[in-house]
Amino acid sequence: MPMPRFMVESYPVGVSAQQLVAATNRALDVAAQMRVDGVEVLLLQSILVPAEESLFCLFEAPSRELVEEVVSRAGLPRERVVEAVDVGPKGGA
Numbered sequence: 352m353p354m355p356r357f358m359v360e361s362y363p364v365g366v367s368a369q370q371l372v373a374a375t376n377r378a379l380d381v382a383a384q385m386r387v388d389g390v391e392v393l394l395l396q397s398i399l400v401p402a403e404e405s406l407f408c409l410f411e412a413p414s415r416e417l418v419e420e421v422v423s424r425a426g427l428p429r430e431r432v433v434e435a436v437d438v439g440p441k442g443g444a
Contacts, residue, residue: 354391354411357418358435361406363428371399371406371428378408378425385421392417409435 363371375397382392392412399406408427410418415432422429 354413356395356435356437357410357412357415357432359406359408359410359418359422359427359432360430361408361428362404362430363406364404366404366428368399368401374425374427375406375408378421378427381421381424382410385417390417392421394421 375394378394378397382394385392392410395409395411397406397408406428408422410421412418412421415434418432419429421427422432
């Protein structure tokens with residue numbers, strides 16, 4: 352069974368793209384350290400939508416709480432964390 356995925360939604364008004372890149376890089380580092388410690392959490396993708404001042408990060412993890420831990424430890428701004436389902440080409444719910 353595939354690991355659950357979670358979307359982190361962020362609307363960081365006034366935060367620069369460079370600051371958001373740094374925060375997503377920290378999230379990658381935190382997730383990597385957690386995997387070394389035996390916790391399976393992975394940042395799959397981050398998408399910045401500059402015109403909307405929006406950032407979306409897709410994680411794979413056993414639970415929402417683990418994603419929230421990564422986000423908190425990385426200092427990544429967030430509005431909410433919701434479960435996401437891949438329905439794209441060759442994806443499947």
